[in-house]
Amino acid sequence: MSANGIRPMGVMLATLLIQLSTPVFAQTECLEFRDPEVMLSTTDRWRVFVAERDVNRILDWIVGVTPPPKVVRREVVQQTRCLLNALSHSDVPLTEVPQVYSGRRSFTRQQSIWMRKYNFSGGAFDRISETARNLCGDGLPAESARWQPHMASHRQCWLGEGGVGRSLDSNQRQRETLQATAMPGLSRHHWATDIDILDPYLNPASWENAGPYVGAYRWLRQHAGSHGFVQPYRHSQVNPWFIRIEEGWHWSYYPVASVLQAFARQHPQALAKRLAELWGDNESYSFVRDGIGVTAVLAKD
Ligand SMILES: [Zn+2]
Numbered sequence: 218m219s220a221n222g223i224r225p226m227g228v229m230l231a232t233l234l235i236q237l238s239t240p241v242f243a244q245t246e247c248l249e250f251r252d253p254e255v256m257l258s259t260t261d262r263w264r265v266f267v268a269e270r271d272v273n274r275i276l277d278w279i280v281g282v283t284p285p286p287k288v289v290r291r292e293v294v295q296q297t298r299c300l301l302n303a304l305s306h307s308d309v310p311l312t313e314v315p316q317v318y319s320g321r322r323s324f325t326r327q328q329s330i331w332m333r334k335y336n337f338s339g340g341a342f343d344r345i346s347e348t349a350r351n352l353c354g355d356g357l358p359a360e361s362a363r364w365q366p367h368m369a370s371h372r373q374c375w376l377g378e379g380g381v382g383r384s385l386d387s388n389q390r391q392r393e394t395l396q397a398t399a400m401p402g403l404s405r406h407h408w409a410t411d412i413d414i415l416d417p418y419l420n421p422a423s424w425e426n427a428g429p430y431v432g433a434y435r436w437l438r439q440h441a442g443s444h445g446f447v448q449p450y451r452h453s454q455v456n457p458w459f460i461r462i463e464e465g466w467h468w469s470y471y472p473v474a475s476v477l478q479a480f481a482r483q484h485p486q487a488l489a490k491r492l493a494e495l496w497g498d499n500e501s502y503s504f505v506r507d508g509i510g511v512t513a514v515l516a517k518d
Contacts, residue, residue, distance in 0.1 A: 247299035281324035281407030424465030
C-alpha cells in the first residue's frame, strides 16, 4: 500500500516537472511562419520588448556598440538553425553543410571592414560600378567584375596611384563601398538579426546564371519566409543614392529586424547624434555625414 501511495506521488512530481520545463523546451523548437498571424504576433511580441526598454540602450544596440539582448540572439540562432536544417534536408544539391559565415558584427568590426575597402587593401570585393568604369575608362580591364586591391590598374582607379588617368575621389570611393557594405553604425549586422550564409566569398556571380548557389537561392526565396527570414538587399531596391547589389547570401530575421528598422526611422535625430559621436571627423564617412545625411539613408535602406 505504502509503495503504491508513493508511486503516484512520484509520477505526479515528474509530470509537474515536465510541465514546468515545457516553456524552456519550447524555445528550442522551430517557429513556423506560414500563417501570417504568427508573423504578426511574433513581431508584436518584439515590438513590445523594444518599446519597454530605454531608448538609448536600443540605440546602442542598433549602432553596434553594445551586444543585443540574449533573448534576441537565442531566437535568431534557433531560427537560423531551423532554416539551414530545412535547406540541408531539401532536394537542393549542396557541396557542403550550409553554414553562417557572418552574423552579428560590432561597430568596431564593421569599421574595420569599411576602412579596409576605403583604403583599398585585402581581398577582392563587391562589384565595379558603371560610374567607376566610365570615370577610369580603359584603366580598368573589361574582364574585371570586382575590385581587386592587388591589381595596379585598380589601384590607379581607386587611389590615383601612378598618377595616370582619372581616379575616384573620396565621395566616389564611399559610394563604391556602399554598394555592398553599410557604414559602421548603419549595418543590419549590428542587430544580430542578419546573417550571411553559404558563400564564404560573398560573390554575386556565384548566385546567378550557372553559379554554385543558384539552386539554394531559389529554395531560399521560396522557403526562408516560413522560418521568419526575408532578403533585404535586392536589385529591386536599387536607387541612385544608395545602390545595393543583389545579396543572395544575406537574410534577415524579420520579426526583430523590422521592429528595429521602424525604431531607427522613428528616432532619426537621436540616431544621427549618436553616429556623429562615433564617426567624429573621419573623412571616409563624409558622403553620408556631410552629404546625404543619416535620415536619407534610413529612408532608403
Ligand atoms: Zn550581410
